[in-house]
Amino acid sequence: MFRYVVRRTLLAVFVLSLVSFVSFGLMSLMPGDPVEEMRMSNPEMRPEDVVRLKALHGLDKPFPVRYANWLSDVVQGDLGYSRTYKVPVTHLLGDRLLNTAVLSLSALVLSLLIALPVGVLSALRNGGRFDYVSNLLAFGGQSVPPFWLGIMFIMVFSEHLGLFPAGGTQTLGQEHTGFAGLADRAKYMALPVLVFTVSQMAVYVRYTRGAMIEALRQDHVRTARAKGVPEWRVVFAHAFRNALIPLVTVVALALGGVFGGAIITEQVFAYQGVGKLVYESILAGDHNVAMVAFNITIGMVLLMNLLADLCYAALDPRITYA
Amino acid sequence: MTATSPVLRHGLSHALFHRVMPPRLRRFSRHRVALIAAIYLALLGVIALGAPLLASAFGVTPDEQNILNRFASPGQVVTLAQAQKEQRVETWVSRSAGDAKHLARVAKANGWIPEAVSEEDAPYEILAKVDTGDLAQGVLAAAQDPSARAFGGLISSFEARHVLGTDELGRDVLARMLYGARVSLGVALLVGLCAGGVGLLVGCLSGFYGGWLDAALMRVTDALLTIPTLPLYIIFAAIDLRKIPGLNALFDGESQSVLKLVVILGGFTWMTIARVVRGAVLQVRRAEYVSAATSLGGSNTRILLSHVLPNILGPATVSVTLLMGEAMLIESGLSFLGLGIQPPVPSWGNMLQNALELVRSRPLLAVMPGVLIFSVIIAVNFIGDGLRDSFDPRVRAE
Numbered sequence: 078m079f080r081y082v083v084r085r086t087l088l089a090v091f092v093l094s095l096v097s098f099v100s101f102g103l104m105s106l107m108p109g110d111p112v113e114e115m116r117m118s119n120p121e122m123r124p125e126d127v128v129r130l131k132a133l134h135g136l137d138k139p140f141p142v143r144y145a146n147w148l149s150d151v152v153q154g155d156l157g158y159s160r161t162y163k164v165p166v167t168h169l170l171g172d173r174l175l176n177t178a179v180l181s182l183s184a185l186v187l188s189l190l191i192a193l194p195v196g197v198l199s200a201l202r203n204g205g206r207f208d209y210v211s212n213l214l215a216f217g218g219q220s221v222p223p224f225w226l227g228i229m230f231i232m233v234f235s236e237h238l239g240l241f242p243a244g245g246t247q248t249l250g251q252e253h254t255g256f257a258g259l260a261d262r263a264k265y266m267a268l269p270v271l272v273f274t275v276s277q278m279a280v281y282v283r284y285t286r287g288a289m290i291e292a293l294r295q296d297h298v299r300t301a302r303a304k305g306v307p308e309w310r311v312v313f314a315h316a317f318r319n320a321l322i323p324l325v326t327v328v329a330l331a332l333g334g335v336f337g338g339a340i341i342t343e344q345v346f347a348y349q350g351v352g353k354l355v356y357e358s359i360l361a362g363d364h365n366v367a368m369v370a371f372n373i374t375i376g377m378v379l380l381m382n383l384l385a386d387l388c389y390a391a392l393d394p395r396i397t398y399a
Numbered sequence: 400m401t402a403t404s405p406v407l408r409h410g411l412s413h414a415l416f417h418r419v420m421p422p423r424l425r426r427f428s429r430h431r432v433a434l435i436a437a438i439y440l441a442l443l444g445v446i447a448l449g450a451p452l453l454a455s456a457f458g459v460t461p462d463e464q465n466i467l468n469r470f471a472s473p474g475q476v477v478t479l480a481q482a483q484k485e486q487r488v489e490t491w492v493s494r495s496a497g498d499a500k501h502l503a504r505v506a507k508a509n510g511w512i513p514e515a516v517s518e519e520d521a522p523y524e525i526l527a528k529v530d531t532g533d534l535a536q537g538v539l540a541a542a543q544d545p546s547a548r549a550f551g552g553l554i555s556s557f558e559a560r561h562v563l564g565t566d567e568l569g570r571d572v573l574a575r576m577l578y579g580a581r582v583s584l585g586v587a588l589l590v591g592l593c594a595g596g597v598g599l600l601v602g603c604l605s606g607f608y609g610g611w612l613d614a615a616l617m618r619v620t621d622a623l624l625t626i627p628t629l630p631l632y633i634i635f636a637a638i639d640l641r642k643i644p645g646l647n648a649l650f651d652g653e654s655q656s657v658l659k660l661v662v663i664l665g666g667f668t669w670m671t672i673a674r675v676v677r678g679a680v681l682q683v684r685r686a687e688y689v690s691a692a693t694s695l696g697g698s699n700t701r702i703l704l705s706h707v708l709p710n711i712l713g714p715a716t717v718s719v720t721l722l723m724g725e726a727m728l729i730e731s732g733l734s735f736l737g738l739g740i741q742p743p744v745p746s747w748g749n750m751l752q753n754a755l756e757l758v759r760s761r762p763l764l765a766v767m768p769g770v771l772i773f774s775v776i777i778a779v780n781f782i783g784d785g786l787r788d789s790f791d792p793r794v795r796a797e
Contacts, residue, residue: 225769
């Protein structure tokens, strides 16, 4: 077990460094070298200045050397400076990561709260009307483009009904504290959470339903029924516990996407999260921000993949790791 | 054994039924929703192919802008302003000077315009006659002479019926949706083909030959699967592929964004297909008919192509279908963000680029392309589900 964790961690570190190397390379392919941009906006810059600035920031070095420099800085805790926001990357990231985590986790909890009962009920009524309707809704949720759903929600809930603000993270200029502050944030979070919930709920409903149908077919469930165990106990103690195993994996994998999954939703609602930051910094050529945010996103996925596998082993003693 | 045994009779009619209709198709068509979805998609496909015909029937094009006519309401018939008409006639004359000269002669010979009109003024004079109603448009369109017909076509293009209105640049929404169907459906189809091809190849090699090849290919597949795709797509969409030497020729021209998107999406979605195919190949490889073929001395290539491949096409088709739905979802999302299909090439996703600002003033513009995207993706998913049911042996038993 311990050796397995060590091996997987090493593998994850390897994948992450590979990904960071490749993404560093890709970003250098993006239009807009910082010094070139300075020169374009400042006609008085002389060619000597360009050479001097490039040498100062190490931009004249070949790409592998630049990557090595960046990596050693990051490992030492220096994430660099944001070109667009004019602040150190560390200042920028904290709030953004928190905002996104709150958004993603509330959506995850909400969608599980809805999906688990719906999935179980639909498995119990396999082939019935409830099953049919929930299947149809799950199909819809899986097929709707999240950005468009967001636009439609803005149209209905904010333009026509005026219930929620169309975008943003909190009311500007009014510094609410304590409970009022929380309520203010919740008002802005409602629509993005709803969109995010709809698009991931469908997957959980389908997984829960599938796992439950599979679990209800098992022999021990029939034995339990034959023994006269009450139906609710059969469903929850005998079937649902087994159905949980694949579900835990799915949820752990979803936790991995906690930072990267909401890019489009955050963009539609102008929600100040890390996804929006990744998107904007990539477009603006703000490489320091983009690299760190992007690699945090990927690191999260790798970590959660590992946790998912470990959970699997913990829940199902039949699975062992060599 | 008597021929009247109910079991046998049932068997006979069953066999007859099988001969009339291939079993998979029969099972697929039992899945009524999937069938409706397939018909809907086929219909959209035909409409997409016939987009130029439909657009010209209403006298509209997807690219033509008209700032004087932004946000026309649905069904509005729009006539160009006099200055715009004359400008277009001028461009036509300068572009096809020979036709213009010929037109002047024909018009005078037919008595459409007086003999005294100079050659340069002739087209404008005809235009004026048509506008006042002295000369019917049909006369030009029905003329023997090709230059007169061409000019008639030009004049009829001054009047456009905007069935679904126009967008913020005065472009016809219906025409853009029709042409957008070609792009959106085309991208999904191409991504499906690319990813399907790569996935089939990798999965077959990996599952059939096993050993170090399998190990290597599956490590790559797993590594790619762990990478969150959306940020990756954004990076790839934002970079300039032409900076990579050797690729600049490939990504030139107006539709380069379409090609680029297909390459990116295809390059990062084949993994699921490869895994499905590999699993299916592993299952088939153990089958008795494969070992029979091996013992008869069949070569690996032959066994792979004529025994394994036909038997894994079922699961492969299902995953390719589902992938096409996903490709469409991603394409629309990226195009909405401004990173996918670049205007002026229309796609349903990039038609929604300004939707957020139009939510209050022009809600229809924000609703319509989205409804199309949504309906197509849901149709594709239904078809995938229907296919899965018809290929899944467990469902067959029930």
